[in-house]
Amino acid sequence: MAFGELSVDGERYCSDVVIEAGRVRKRDKGPSKALRGRYGHTPLSTAEEIPWGGSRLIVGTGVYGSLPILPEVYDEATRRGIEVTAVPTPEACRLVADSKRKQVFAVLHSTC
DSSP states (O other): BBBBEEETTEEEEESOEEEEEEEEOOOOOOOGGHHHHHHOOOOOTTTSSSOOOOEEEEEEEOOSOOBBBBBBHHHHHHTOOOOEEEOHHHHHHHHHSSSOGGOOEEEEEEOO
């Protein structure tokens, strides 16, 4: 992983990604963009398509851990019985790599 770039299953991504049971897609930040002015950064909110499957959601908060995660994300995770592990993206990538592909549910921020 380099700043602004993620590698998942040998494929490079130059954007934030969502991993859902082994399937990788680009993160659609659009639903959360309206909150950018309040946080100085587009936060992770429940308006997005968060991969709620499994028992743990891994959130890579960026190289420097700067991705804001709204409290509503934690509230929804609790309601669903899902543990949220929010760590800087390099650490999140290690967690993903150490997990079984079908058990990975993650949102990974590629920059700050």
